[in-house]
Amino acid sequence: MIIDCLNLFITFVKLGFLSFGGGYAMLSMIMSEAQRFSVTPAQFADLNALDMVVPGSISINAATYVGYLARGIPGAVSATIGVSLPSFILTVLIMRFFVHFKENFWVDATMSGIKPAAVGLIAAAAVQIGAEVLLAEGKRITDVFTDPFGTFSVICIIIFVLTAVLNIRFKINPILLTILAGVVGAFVLA
Amino acid sequence: MKFKKREDVTERSKSGSYFALFLTFLKASTFTFAGGLAVVPAIERDAVQRYKLLSRDEFMEYATLSQTMPGVIALNCATLVGRRAAGLAGMLAAGFGAILPAFVLMVLATVLVNLIPQHGPLLGAMRGIRAASAALVLSAAFSLGRFNLKDAFAVILMIAAFLLVAVGTLSAPLVVVLAGVAGCLYQQIKRKYEGRKSDDH
Numbered sequence: 001m002i003i004d005c006l007n008l009f010i011t012f013v014k015l016g017f018l019s020f021g022g023g024y025a026m027l028s029m030i031m032s033e034a035q036r037f038s039v040t041p042a043q044f045a046d047l048n049a050l051d052m053v054v055p056g057s058i059s060i061n062a063a064t065y066v067g068y069l070a071r072g073i074p075g076a077v078s079a080t081i082g083v084s085l086p087s088f089i090l091t092v093l094i095m096r097f098f099v100h101f102k103e104n105f106w107v108d109a110t111m112s113g114i115k116p117a118a119v120g121l122i123a124a125a126a127v128q129i130g131a132e133v134l135l136a137e138g139k140r141i142t143d144v145f146t147d148p149f150g151t152f153s154v155i156c157i158i159i160f161v162l163t164a165v166l167n168i169r170f171k172i173n174p175i176l177l178t179i180l181a182g183v184v185g186a187f188v189l190a
Numbered sequence: 191m192k193f194k195k196r197e198d199v200t201e202r203s204k205s206g207s208y209f210a211l212f213l214t215f216l217k218a219s220t221f222t223f224a225g226g227l228a229v230v231p232a233i234e235r236d237a238v239q240r241y242k243l244l245s246r247d248e249f250m251e252y253a254t255l256s257q258t259m260p261g262v263i264a265l266n267c268a269t270l271v272g273r274r275a276a277g278l279a280g281m282l283a284a285g286f287g288a289i290l291p292a293f294v295l296m297v298l299a300t301v302l303v304n305l306i307p308q309h310g311p312l313l314g315a316m317r318g319i320r321a322a323s324a325a326l327v328l329s330a331a332f333s334l335g336r337f338n339l340k341d342a343f344a345v346i347l348m349i350a351a352f353l354l355v356a357v358g359t360l361s362a363p364l365v366v367v368l369a370g371v372a373g374c375l376y377q378q379i380k381r382k383y384e385g386r387k388s389d390d391h
Contacts, residue, residue: 087285160325
């Protein structure tokens with residue numbers, strides 16, 4: 001138990017230090033590490049939906065969620081303290097040493113690499129989540145080689161494509177789209 | 191930017207500012223969804239106008255800095271403002287205020303979601319929500335890409351990061367480190383090259 005919590009803590013300290021530029025970039029990293037704590041892509045999709053309705057930072061919400069699923073309240077506390085620690089440490093360091101942190105050439109150069117990579121990481125997370133949550137009931141992603149048309153649920157794919165198009169192209173509110181998807185799912189996927 | 195001690199903060203008003211910091215960030219975290227920059231106006235209203243913990247210019251500088259430095263953006267803002275307004279204890283008060291609502295409400299939400307029976311119409315609803323949720327992650331990649339893909343180098347890095355994680359199953363934190371190194375190398379080479387070009391003229 002203590003070892004597991006320590007593991008959660010260390011993982012989230014690492015993610016906190018590597019997290020640049022907001023919640024979704026952090027989510028994609030947590031997604032890639034979460035498998036170590038046996039959090040499934042479906043649970044991760046739930047997390048993303050919960051993030052929209054639960055107040056607070058996406059990253060803190062995500063750490064709490066993953067920590068809780070892995071080891072209950074002690075896990076949630078460990079992960080949350082872990083993801084928060086870098087902010088405290090860096091604030092003290094920056095205020096002491098790097099007054100002009102934001103005008104530094106190397107900071108800008110590092111960000112010029114990390115920002116576009118974050119876009120790719122988030123897209124990869126979307127694909128990894130989609131590969132599981134769009135499956136038809138009782139199917140696995142490896143079935144795609146033997147049964148390419150029966151592996152995915154047609155209704156889930158329609159919901160996925162419609163949500164993506166309505167949100168990206170027409171800027172429809174994501175919470176509204178999620179509720180609609182839930183209603184459609186309750187009637188059609190049950 | 192100087193960090194000399196503020197003369198107007200006396201010992202007695204200090205404990206007041208700890209509480210003000212805690213309350214400011216507690217409120218900001220409780221009433222803003224999806225975190226990040228959405229919290230900035232709410233914090234400004236309380237920290238600058240109501241409690242006068244720091245000046246507006248200082249606050250805007252910290253709000254910008256909190257996005258540049260690594261870590262949770264809303265929490266960075268809290269620790270920077272707290273440290274500036276009332277030292278280390280102020281930083282802890284502000285940070286704790288920013289973390290608390292996200293933590294407590296998320297634990298409650300997780301417990302509730304785990305109570306949902308995984309069969310019948312509710313499972314159907316969950317499956318629909320998960321499909322939409324995956325689409326919204328993709329949508330987040332699109333909206334971030336609109337701002338961050340300015341040149342060929344950026345596009346190549348994006349594609350490389352995607353392939354390394356989705357196909358190559360490299361861990362995402364490792365890819366972030368590699369991307370940071372690649373950014374440094376590229377900008378350094380670009381600077382050298384442009385320096386040489388301007389020398390020629």
